[in-house]
Amino acid sequence: MKEVSEIIARYPEGKQKSALIPLLHLAQEEFGGWLSPESMDYVASILNIEPIEAYEVATFYSMYNLQPVGKHLFEVCQTGPCMLNGSDRIIDYIKKKLNIGVGETTADGMFTLKTVECLGACGYAPLMQLGKNYREHLTEEKVDAIIEECRNKK
């Protein structure tokens, strides 16, 4: 809660609604990687706004997951510059390797595959977002290593 009050203190008196996007990020991190209606209601109650105001925002921005996701979320960029450098092949490889389609989660709940639009790192293509970091210049071998690394994480 200390973090919450620090975030709210960034804005002038009465403008606490501005904390909504940072608090939804925080809620997603804290409550299992996705935003349930209960999490959104909770954030709304902290900011003293209507729950609908939180839903409105959560449904607009693509980084909020409105359904449960696997423990490791692969968000692979597929926009122009990544496509020129073989992102289609990487996406196909991950699909085959994990035996899931885009938007699906493996049966053990470990991995979810999502395609995303431009991550703003086109010089390092093809790439994906994994947690708070990017994994760049992806190859099939690198994908194997990343999957292994995730499996070994407790």
Added chain:
Amino acid sequence: MAKKILLEKAHVEGIRYYDVYRREGGYRSVEKALKMDPTAIVEEVKKSGLRGRGGAGFPTGMKWSFLAKPEGVPRYLVCNADESEPGTFKDRYLMEFIPHLLIEGLIVSSFALGSNRTYIYIRGEYAWIVAILEQAIAEAKQHGFLGKNILGTGFDCEIYVQRGAGAYICGEETALIESLEGKRGNPRIKPPFPAIKGLWDCPTVVNNVETLAAVVPIMNMGGEEYAKIGVGRSTGTKLLSACGNINKPGVYEIDMTISVEEFIFSDEYCGGIPNGKKLKACIPGGSSVPILPANLLLKTAKGETRYMNYESLSDGGFASGSMMGSGGFIVLDEDQCVVRHTMTLARFYRHESCGQCSPCREGTGWMEKILNKIENGKGAMSDIDLLWDIQRKIEGNTICPLGDAAAWPVAAAIRHFRDEFEWHVNNPELCLQQNYGLANYANELSLVS
């Protein structure tokens, strides 16, 4: 010759930290500026000829001079770090490697504009950069360059970092302001402009990361000296992010006097096309600006050498030119399919349309679907005309420029590569197995070996 003024020190070891940055001459511009009258700083920026580095290229000094200053109403400076234009990753580089340069520029600019509370709105995906910026802010504060009574001048300023959450549209300044207020990123109808009514209805200036960083050298060398770098109305240096099919993708600082050919083929910059392939096409300023075939990229329609600056890149208008845009330089080699590439951009804009204006909301979806159809060998000749018709009906008919940004890439692809679209329609099976290649563009490419 490459003249570096923003990234000159970016590779000094430890430059990310205050001690090294300060030792290398950092924060001198703050010491200088805080002794000046704020309006004199705005004048320096005007004299420098600096143009907004986010994409629109609007003169920064002029934008600053529009800021309303009613008594008793706070004013805000917001730094636009929502870098999302496909092909663009220059601000990320600057913030990641030399964050204090941005913080220094922000302090001077905040003083010039009278902002005591300044925000950096950064795209949500750049999560690790938030920590880098917050560390730089904490260090600057610890050394008296931020906080209360900065350097004993009585000027108070705090800088806060706000993370977005995945929305290209929030790079549009009024959508950014909406997002910063904790709402959906729907652009506002202008006027009123943010300079009059922006963040929390107060006068606000929104500037790109690179623009605000450039305020540092402008203060240090003076506006007139800065204006001597570059050519014509393209003053100063520009960061370019180069990607696609080139040997050396990355971020380059140029002084806007080099030719496009030199930029692509010189080892100092992109280092040419990998595997001995030929250059087919290029989008020189981020995905929204028109794609050009190699012949029109390297030379203008008049046959003159094309240079990497605002005027030369747009020479010929949309008929035969393009734009400097955000500096996102995307290169396509002979093996690439323009239809497929355009489809990925159409998909991007469909995904990123906020949905407020029907021409954009509906039109971007239609364009993606039709491009997909043609790309997959299921298109008809009439689909090409339909695409043209749709893009024309989006352009200029929306609240914000996202509609134009979605229309232009499709228009330019058809304008310059119509034969490739027709080939897809005429060869529905072959187009699934192979690409169209260079065809007639290659004949005009005597420059490229």
